[in-house]
Amino acid sequence: MAVLTVTKQNFETEVLGSEKPVLVDFWAGWCGPCRMMSPVVDEIAETEPALKVGKVNVDDEPELAARFAVQSIPTLIVFKNGRAVTQSLGAKPKAAVMQLLHQAGAL
Secondary structure, eight states: OOOEEOOTTTHIIIIITOSSOEEEEEEOTTOHHHHHHHHHHHHHHHHOTTOEEEEEETTTOHHHHHHTTOOSSSEEEEEETTEEEEEEESOOOHHHHHHHHHHTTOO
16 A cells, blocks of 8 residues: 555544554655655555555644654654554664554554
């Protein structure tokens, strides 16, 4: 499944209302570590059909970043049943992101 662009307009429906767990990547185009994480997040979106994956550009969606107290990027937040269940700060290898998803019960 392709990565979804998450905005304040579709957040309630696509993330909080999702029947699947959702991995949300809070990022910005000027952020080097965010650019390093992008292919990892994209690959997870393509290889994990049990999961929905979305990205929030914090420059375009400052309200969403503030709502979840995102002060450092990249920040990954796993949502399950309409709730944020875990989050991770900073760039990580795919194995660490997969471990985060398994610990959160998302996979």
